[in-house]
Amino acid sequence: MHAPTIEKLIEQFEKLPGIGRKSAERIAFHVLQMPKKYADDMCEAIAEAKEKVVFCDCCQNLTDRSPCTICADDARDASVICVVETPKDVAAMEKMREYKGLYHVLHGALSPMDGIGPDELKIAPLLKRLSDDTVREVIMATNPTVQGEATAMYLCKLLKPLGVKVTRIAHGIPVGGDLEYADEVTLLRAMEGRREM
Amino acid sequence: MHAPTIEKLIEQFEKLPGIGRKSAERIAFHVLQMPKKYADDMCEAIAEAKEKVVFCDCCQNLTDRSPCTICADDARDASVICVVETPKDVAAMEKMREYKGLYHVLHGALSPMDGIGPDELKIAPLLKRLSDDTVREVIMATNPTVQGEATAMYLCKLLKPLGVKVTRIAHGIPVGGDLEYADEVTLLRAMEGRREM
Numbered sequence: 481m482h483a484p485t486i487e488k489l490i491e492q493f494e495k496l497p498g499i500g501r502k503s504a505e506r507i508a509f510h511v512l513q514m515p516k517k518y519a520d521d522m523c524e525a526i527a528e529a530k531e532k533v534v535f536c537d538c539c540q541n542l543t544d545r546s547p548c549t550i551c552a553d554d555a556r557d558a559s560v561i562c563v564v565e566t567p568k569d570v571a572a573m574e575k576m577r578e579y580k581g582l583y584h585v586l587h588g589a590l591s592p593m594d595g596i597g598p599d600e601l602k603i604a605p606l607l608k609r610l611s612d613d614t615v616r617e618v619i620m621a622t623n624p625t626v627q628g629e630a631t632a633m634y635l636c637k638l639l640k641p642l643g644v645k646v647t648r649i650a651h652g653i654p655v656g657g658d659l660e661y662a663d664e665v666t667l668l669r670a671m672e673g674r675r676e677m
Numbered sequence: 678m679h680a681p682t683i684e685k686l687i688e689q690f691e692k693l694p695g696i697g698r699k700s701a702e703r704i705a706f707h708v709l710q711m712p713k714k715y716a717d718d719m720c721e722a723i724a725e726a727k728e729k730v731v732f733c734d735c736c737q738n739l740t741d742r743s744p745c746t747i748c749a750d751d752a753r754d755a756s757v758i759c760v761v762e763t764p765k766d767v768a769a770m771e772k773m774r775e776y777k778g779l780y781h782v783l784h785g786a787l788s789p790m791d792g793i794g795p796d797e798l799k800i801a802p803l804l805k806r807l808s809d810d811t812v813r814e815v816i817m818a819t820n821p822t823v824q825g826e827a828t829a830m831y832l833c834k835l836l837k838p839l840g841v842k843v844t845r846i847a848h849g850i851p852v853g854g855d856l857e858y859a860d861e862v863t864l865l866r867a868m869e870g871r872r873e874m
Contacts, residue, residue, distance in 0.1 A: 481768045481771050481772065482764075482768055483730065483739070483740045483741040483742075483745070483746070484741060485725055485726050485729045485730055485741040486726060486730060486739060486741070488722050488725070488726070489722045489723065489725075489726040491722075492718065492719045492722045492723075495715070496704050496707060496708075497703050497704060497707045498700055498703060498704070499704075503695055505765060505768070506694050506695060506765075507693050507694060507695070507696075508726070509739070509763070509764060509765060510693060510694045511693075511723060511726065511727070512726055512727070512730050512739055516727055518692070519723050519724070519727045520724075521689065522689045522723065523720040523723055523724060525685050525686045525688075525689040526686065526689075526708060526716050526719065526720055527716070527717075527720060528682055528685070528686075529682050529683060529685070529686040529705070529708065529709055530708070530709070530713055530716045532682045533680065533682055533683060533709050542680070542683060542706070542709055542710075543680045544680040544681060544682040544683070545680075548680070549680070566706070567679075567706060568702060568703070568706060571678045571679055571702070574678055575678065587710075
């Protein structure tokens, strides 16, 4: 339908997450019609990111220098590690501006069906971080999905024998949410997690 | 929040049409975690497209060779030109597999509010195509928006004195659509365009 060069461009954009055929076409024609400098900037940003961005040696987050700014920050509490699935989760937690501990990014969750076992996750570097006695608490902030829960359980069993406190973030009715529209599992969690006022 | 290199990448994706902050983040992390070869392919496709894709000398469509495959195709009926707003419209028409005439891409529609007058559209090359007597009919297939209608009217007035037949594609209830949910303007057009059965 389109010229081969344009078709190739559309196919590249179609591979991106959340981008279907129509969006890919729209993006491709946008790229074709924008100033060349902008396209160059885009390619440069991609190339630079692919070249410079590495895993932080410590927390395994994506960063442009290792250790990352969070791990290198002496003001943060090195005795607490919050375990998350993805780098995006770190960004979400940081937006809260309350948590002062460190992170550990697993880069996924256990999912035997997809062939993701413990060896596919960044679990070994986490164990290494617990080898001295600095860390007192590990907070499991994996997603409340089957995979996220299984990962939290697995890690809990692995870490408890090391003498570290393992906690799980609370699940319940989101603030501003409506009880009426909460699903049963969320409601069950909210009840289980109730606290004295 | 993110490392500067990652932030820069997110900003580049955020500039694309239909991509908000969240989607841009998702795409950026996808790009960071995909094989380097894939990122290289993507940059190459962008660079190649920006370098090779030009306007067809004849129909002004985006193409990687001029004249484009449609204009160069002797099997097509050179006596009919279908005028559309964008290259995507050509692709949509071609999907129909019925139209055997040629196209002319205006690259926009008249919109005085946005500073788009006749000089900003590819109207001069269209007039040039009508200078000999090959073309008998010009079909206006601009969008049924205020801008598209104004453009069709403007071109109609410009072309009729040249002795060419100017037609407008039909507007009405889309096939598979529901009368109940059609807006008044569409319904009005459907009534106006009624034909004897």
